[in-house]
Amino acid sequence: MSHSSEVSGRNVCYVVSNELVKISSLLPSNKGRSLLVHSLVKAFGLFSMPPGKHYGRLVVVKPFPADYKDLSVYHSRDYLDHILSPSTSSLTSDVNSEYGLEEDCPYFTGLPEYVRLVAAASLAATDALCQGHTDISICWDGGRHHAHKSYASGFCYVADCVLAVLSLKRGASSMLTLSSKPRVMYLDLDLHFSDGVSQAFASSSSGAAVPQILTLSIHHAAPGFFPVSPLSALPDPSSPSFNPFVLSMPLARGASNTTFARIWPTVERVKDAFQPNFVVVQCGVDGLAGDPCAIWNWSLGGVEGSLGWCIERICHEWNCKTLLLGGGGYNSSNVARAWTYLTSIALGSPIPLESDIPDHDAFPLYAPSFTLDVPSGTMQDQNTEKYLSEVEECFSYVAGVIEKRLSSILEHH
């Protein structure tokens, strides 16, 4: 073994380019957000930080626009023909609505480039993992978990999460010496159910001889709350449609650090049963306190159960190659705070939460606190102990089913 051991651990790959920031900042639901996020990561010096305790540096990876072939790995031909066509515009309204380009997903100038570049960004992040350049890749412009095969939905035009999962499933085969195929766990922490991703794998994984993909969405669910889907409910093992590899953990209003600390061992129980080689985490932050959605009361860091605490565990204790993606989040300065903090966690050098926002162009937007922290608010957590033990019991059974399925497969190979 002659590979030189570096001073510290491995580098963290971070996908960004001027073109990506420019085009992502046009997304109608999150105008200017991408620029804010990457500017804050830069302002805190994370691009030029000396190697830390666990990891090396943040290495920038620039995406090149995805081509038709990359996108057609999941998206339908009709959808791509329409969305990538230069003649598509806000004026072709009848056809647009057929592909979901209406209401919360309006056509916007730059849409074809947006779709190509965001897909490319998440795929560049998975490539870095598959090629062994890194154990952690970050793509904050990705995480568009509501996009479907043939239509846009919920501010999402491109199914980059699905493309990333598929890319890890296929691309990693060569790097594993095991006879088994790589397993990919998709964990979604966004306030909203990951309907686009769960749907994509709901039909394919149940009958697969070797289950390679598991999705687990932790989200808010209530009658009429977007997106409405039968897949968003707690698993029902007695149902004929029960699929232990497409899982949902709905939480009630006010979900706080306490609730996340309570469910986390259950999340890890599922992870341990599935034994993934890769974990893709959708880090939507619309569940943090201070988001205009105002449904959960999660905090960024500091205590057990906070978002930062969960990401710390995934990045440094799970022993999986990790892809961190963005997602929802409608208080843009809080999103920048959150993803900057998570980037520093990935690097193994968490920025103290009480840190002042450094002076940079967007500084005034961080009023009135001008610090990094996104603390929880005063909302009451409506997740009762009774409900949370029901969740625990249900998933404990599900984890047992996963273990049985995998061990019977390993015996047969």
Ligand SMILES: [Zn+2]
């Ligand atoms: Zn969301």
